[in-house]
Amino acid sequence: MSEGSKVSAGGGKKRYAMVVDTRRCIGCMACQVACKAEYDTPLGVNRTWVPYKVVGKYPNVKKQFLPRLCNHCEDPPCVRNCPVEATFVVEDGGFVLQRYERCIGCRSCMAACPYNARFMLPSHRTYTPITNVVDKCTFCFHRVTQNLVPACVQTCIGRSRVFGDLNDPNSEVSYLVAKNATQVLRPEEGTKPHVFYIGADRNTTEFGRDAYQKREVMELERSAFKSHFKI
Amino acid sequence: MGDYVWFHDVSWHASYAVYFFVIGILAGLSFISFGSWRTPALRPLREKTAYASFVLLGLGGMLLIADLSQPMRFLNILNPAYLNFTSPLAWGALNIVAFSIASIVYILALRRRDEKNGQLLALITALLALGLPIYTGFDLTVHQSRPVWNTPIMPVLFVALAIASGSAVGALLAAGNTEAQKVLREYMLWSAGAVAVMLVSIMGTTNYGGSAAELTFMIMTTGTMGLLFIGVGFLGGSVAPALMLFAPMGKSQGVVLVSALLILAGSAALRYVLLMAPQQLQTLY
Ligand code: SF4
Ligand code: SF4
Numbered sequence: 210m211s212e213g214s215k216v217s218a219g220g221g222k223k224r225y226a227m228v229v230d231t232r233r234c235i236g237c238m239a240c241q242v243a244c245k246a247e248y249d250t251p252l253g254v255n256r257t258w259v260p261y262k263v264v265g266k267y268p269n270v271k272k273q274f275l276p277r278l279c280n281h282c283e284d285p286p287c288v289r290n291c292p293v294e295a296t297f298v299v300e301d302g303g304f305v306l307q308r309y310e311r312c313i314g315c316r317s318c319m320a321a322c323p324y325n326a327r328f329m330l331p332s333h334r335t336y337t338p339i340t341n342v343v344d345k346c347t348f349c350f351h352r353v354t355q356n357l358v359p360a361c362v363q364t365c366i367g368r369s370r371v372f373g374d375l376n377d378p379n380s381e382v383s384y385l386v387a388k389n390a391t392q393v394l395r396p397e398e399g400t401k402p403h404v405f406y407i408g409a410d411r412n413t414t415e416f417g418r419d420a421y422q423k424r425e426v427m428e429l430e431r432s433a434f435k436s437h438f439k440i
Numbered sequence: 441m442g443d444y445v446w447f448h449d450v451s452w453h454a455s456y457a458v459y460f461f462v463i464g465i466l467a468g469l470s471f472i473s474f475g476s477w478r479t480p481a482l483r484p485l486r487e488k489t490a491y492a493s494f495v496l497l498g499l500g501g502m503l504l505i506a507d508l509s510q511p512m513r514f515l516n517i518l519n520p521a522y523l524n525f526t527s528p529l530a531w532g533a534l535n536i537v538a539f540s541i542a543s544i545v546y547i548l549a550l551r552r553r554d555e556k557n558g559q560l561l562a563l564i565t566a567l568l569a570l571g572l573p574i575y576t577g578f579d580l581t582v583h584q585s586r587p588v589w590n591t592p593i594m595p596v597l598f599v600a601l602a603i604a605s606g607s608a609v610g611a612l613l614a615a616g617n618t619e620a621q622k623v624l625r626e627y628m629l630w631s632a633g634a635v636a637v638m639l640v641s642i643m644g645t646t647n648y649g650g651s652a653a654e655l656t657f658m659i660m661t662t663g664t665m666g667l668l669f670i671g672v673g674f675l676g677g678s679v680a681p682a683l684m685l686f687a688p689m690g691k692s693q694g695v696v697l698v699s700a701l702l703i704l705a706g707s708a709a710l711r712y713v714l715l716m717a718p719q720q721l722q723t724l725y
Binding site (some may be wrong): 255258259260261262263277284286289290291292293294295309311312313314315316317319320322323324325328329341342395398415416 | 442444445446448449451452507508509513514516517519522523524526527528529530533579582583584585587651652655713719721722723724725
């Protein structure tokens with residue numbers, strides 16, 4: 210990741226943000242696939258993912274989607290907790306990025322992130338030597354600095370994901386944030402997330418009913434979920 | 441039905457709990473070695489505890505490095521150009537290095553029978569040892585989204601656990617020496633009592649602390665975690681030894697040794713649960 214790349218052309222600083230309009234998300238998971246393709250993200254881990262809950266009672270039922278990714282927080286606890294500054298904020302743009310060559314793999318940042326946005330890369334990968342370090346969404350820094358939108362935004366068929374500069378009053382994200390009631394995830398953590406949701410449902414933003422299972426049940430499900438790691 | 445939940449991994453695994461356990465014991469042993477300069481009854485333990493603490497430091501250091509997914513990069517954490525002082529891990533690394541140096545110098549003084557500088561070096565080593573449980577406590581405390589971890593009591597609890605488990609190992613090392621065991625019995629009694637009180641306050645605040653905290657309380661107190669936390673850690677490893685040591689027969693050597701073993705088993709279980717349980721819920725978010 211080139212830290213020297215210029216983000217803003219003019220004098221003012223940019224502050225990128227994403228708006229996710231959940232009313233428009235159809236749950237096609239194309240964003241998840243586009244992200245996987247963009248970064249060759251290994252099996253079992255994701256930079257972005259789209260969990261859903263079926264809510265309501267028959268016949269009034271609905272699937273509620275909540276596209277998730279790193280919130281590129283304004284006050285990121287992951288950055289605060291990294292002992293070697295392997296994760297850092299790009300002041301111009303607000304990206305929270307990784308220095309893969311510096312990361313020691315202590316996983317403090319993973320423990321610190323309230324959103325599970327971070328994951329450990331496996332030790333074997335086919336197309337890249339970046340292994341055994343922590344990774345996460347970069348807001349597609351390499352694309353945005355080339356005047357492209359992130360891969361997930363580019364591919365979003367419902368135009369649920371919108372990306373842009375919050376400091377630019379004429380940007381679509383500024384307009385959407387100004388004109389709609391928006392939510393951020395776990396605002397009580399004080400992280401000041403920069404992924405804004407329109408119409409996020411509490412069924413998906415709070416701890417779900419799975420959390421009420423016994424730990425052994427959760428463990429069983431989790432190990433089944435992770436079984437491909439053993440293949 | 442049909443929900444799609446993405447399971448995330450816990451960040452820190454059980455090996456980190458073993459590291460906490462080892463670090464606690466070695467800090468406690470350093471306190472005893474310093475105590476031997478003040479309390480004549482502990483004199484026979486001075487060298488033994490200093491050596492044992494140093495050996496455990498080597499073990500703890502290896503555990504810590506092996507737990508990194510990039511173990512060969514552990515020196516990055518000591519690179520002044522990289523150090524990030526808002527991270528307790530950075531302070532911890534400096535603390536461990538300073539403690540290692542102080543330990544070596546102290547052991548050399550002991551070998552030279554340098555009584556003049558020995559006491560001062562013991563004090564410096566003990567103060568640096570005190571930093572170890574404090575930093576490991578802060579390691580957890582700073583994570584604002586984790587119930588139980590994010591409470592001011594963690595560093596204090598880890599200090600109490602260090603005194604309890606260090607004294608327990610000291611009592612085992614002093615088997616047969618009734619004078620030393622009398623002193624260590626006091627250390628164990630009050631530190632195990634303090635641990636029990638802190639665990640009650642953790643349970644109370646967690647059970648009434650909002651949805652995430654309540655769910656974490658449930659994870660900590662049911663199933664295998666519950667058995668380890670309430671059974672082995674709280675009842676077996678702190679309440680029982682505190683009561684046994686307080687009782688009239690508490691001064692007998694048998695009771696002191698059994699209490700020491702219980703405290704060690706309990707403090708290992710507590711480290712495991714305190715590390716792992718508050719991570720479980722988050723994996724479902
Ligand atoms: S969402 Fe998590 S990983 Fe992303 S900036 Fe915030 S704390 Fe860091
Ligand atoms: S795992 Fe890497 S990026 Fe995360 S805190 Fe440790 S050194 Fe920093």
